[in-house]
Amino acid sequence: MTQIDHKKILAERLSARLGRRAVLKGLGAGIVAATAGGSFPAVARAQQSGHLKIASVKVIDTLDPHFTGFLSAIQIINNIHNGLLKITYDGDMVQFEPDLAETWDLEDERTHVFKLREGVMFHDGTPCDAEAVKFSLLRVKEGEPASPHAWKLALLDEIEVVDPLTVKLKFSQPYAFLPVALNGSTGRAGTIVSPAAVQKYGADYGRNPVGTGPFKFVSWRENDAIELEANPDYFEPGLPKLEKVTFVLMREASTALAALMSGQIHGMTDCPMQLVDQVDAFPNATLYGEIEGNYTFVGMNCKRAPFDDINLRRAVAWALDRDTLVKQAYFGRAQQAYTPISPPMTGYFDPDIATSGRGQWFDLEKAKEFRAKAANQGEIEVTYMMAERGPVGTRVAQTVAPMLAQIGIKANLELIEPASWVQRRNAGDFDLYDFEWVADLDPEETLYPEWKSDGSWNFGGWNQPEFDKLCEQASVELDIPTRASLYHQAEDLLMDEAPCAMMVHMPIYKVLSNEVKGFNYIPADLVNLHTVSLG
């Protein structure tokens, strides 16, 4: 009989290796390290000073963590709320560590026990206890209106409040995605909100968020600014360091850059790729950014002619010159993608992908061979819908069109307004479009919602039961190498049948003035400000 070592599995789940360092963290070290800070219930009062002003140039839809679909909103939400778990990064390793939880244990492979920190209060003075955790998880899982993140807790069968500081979660199956689902950052589902505030504000909670985080929400002025102030009772001793934070809501990134250069603001939560050269040349600010968990692709409509023809799709997949795309469309800043799983998902990302022969890359001869096998041998005219949206706007479409011409596909570029673009994409009314998938740091969310048969993001309508089966197997597999190999098989199938032509993995940039000290960069598009001070 094989004994499952849950502690070992947990330790592995807690640390996902990133970068070149090959050493795995020691058994359970992640848990010990993470709990060290929490064992001092007496909170040392921090001396807060400084008012940080940072521009946010992307859409902020709501500050309700359970309802937002935007990482730009998470950047702010994560300064107001905490999750059961959090993502940390030391320059090499991305780790999932307990946050509001003090310890996290596995009773068996389906039962997780969280012991919460003692004495943590929400900003409205109510306690953050096991009942509050239960309330938040239920709000995501089965709340009304339905949370878009509900699927992340679909396998959660039972929430048991063992005592005021202990909560036990029982899942119907082993759940490999759990660390991502339960963290307060990209997963959203594990963010804990104040039950009293949700009852008080109802649907307006997103404009009146109340969490346990280092900063309290003060105000949100439309098209102007979101103001936060320090939470002096924050549970991490000595934090936060800033007294006030203003997220200046700006639409025009070049104005934000000018404001940064003239010293009116201290940074930008997102620095568009086209401005990176200017920031690099500016001596008083620092650029933060690495390749993050994402991939971009040209999507093809498998439900109608001409791309219901697998050979034509393969021809497109091999005809895209990724080198040129990186240079022309992505300002030379991105990295070629062979498959969807991206570099920060270590354990799953194949560092030798470029030489492995897996995935898709540029080979015009091969593209022409596939083109010769296609059902339609005449010139094919297709509609490529594009919009001024995403990180590089219409540049991708303009770079791709001449590449398609080389294999006898005439792409009519149709420029439409972003709202109609979304509507037509969702209705499946297109031949080609390009998109960037920003993923939680796990292969499940990278592959499954986007490409499973009838998935809500599968706009091209690709249908492959074998792919679905592989992903479902992988989602309940806790052993990382086995799970990785299942996802690789799924990816290979996806790349071969080519409902999409892979393009690049993108770096995501932030810029902060050199006055800003103590910022910890995390490659999940986060702007956590609790450790930041102004020097």
Add this chain to the structure above:
Amino acid sequence: MIRQAFGKIGQTLVVLFIVSFASFGLLKLAPGDPIQIMLGSEYSPEAYAALSAELGLDQPFWTQYAQWATNFVRGDWGTSYVARTDIFTYGFTEALPVTLTLASFSLAFAILIGVPLGVLSAVKKDTIFDAGAAVFALTGTAFPSFLLGILLIWFFGVQLGWFPVMGYVSPWQDFWGGIYHMILPALTLSTYFIAMITRLTRATLVEVLAQPYIAAARARGEPGWRVIWVHGVRNIALPLVTILGLQLGTLLQGTVLTETVFNLPGIGQMLTSAVLGREYGVVQAGVMMTALLFITVNLLVDLSYPFLDPRLRDRK
């Protein structure tokens, strides 16, 4: 007089009805679905139906319009879907003051710079000053305001560091701070109007200065400045007010770009984000406020004629 007033009010109501109906209809005709935008793509059909019922978007077009119009007249402008704030409060107390401040500063700049420049080129007709002012006016009219805005930001904001490059400070709360933040945006927006007023002033004044009564004034021995500023410039008021009333539309259009470039939270930004997000209620509110503003200003222009030109005073 009373009949006239009633006539004006009647006209205004008709115009408002047409404007509101047209913008409501156009927005509905435009592709794009607010619920899809709000829910992202990870939504279920039930969530879609629930939200659409909650917002009344499942009703037929006519019902939606009638509902909106009734509530609008009652002063209930609804709640914005995304911001979940009261549209009336947002529009009137937050966005409108910003746009009004920007517009009035721009007008003030336009008059304070445009009129003297025009006088200078009329008095120094066919000299280097006149040619210089003409070149300035041509450039000013031809230069797109967003480009000028960015140039001003780079030069005065980043290179010289003299002025803040973005943000709004209410002059009612902090007078000098308000002015300080408004200088670059107002300059950007007013350049076109400075140029226009310069040309208008010059043309009018050149004609006026050739009139016999000016020669008579000079013959009486009145000082040169008095002849020009009292007898001459006074004649500019009427065409100036007329042109400004007519060009108010251009000015309000300009605020959209200027507000975006300088990040001012006014009606322009409110409209842009609302159109992109298909926030029907907010777009309607923005359009109605703009229309009301336009009508009010033109009414004021009409009413001001008798004060500006004595010849119009006693006409029935």
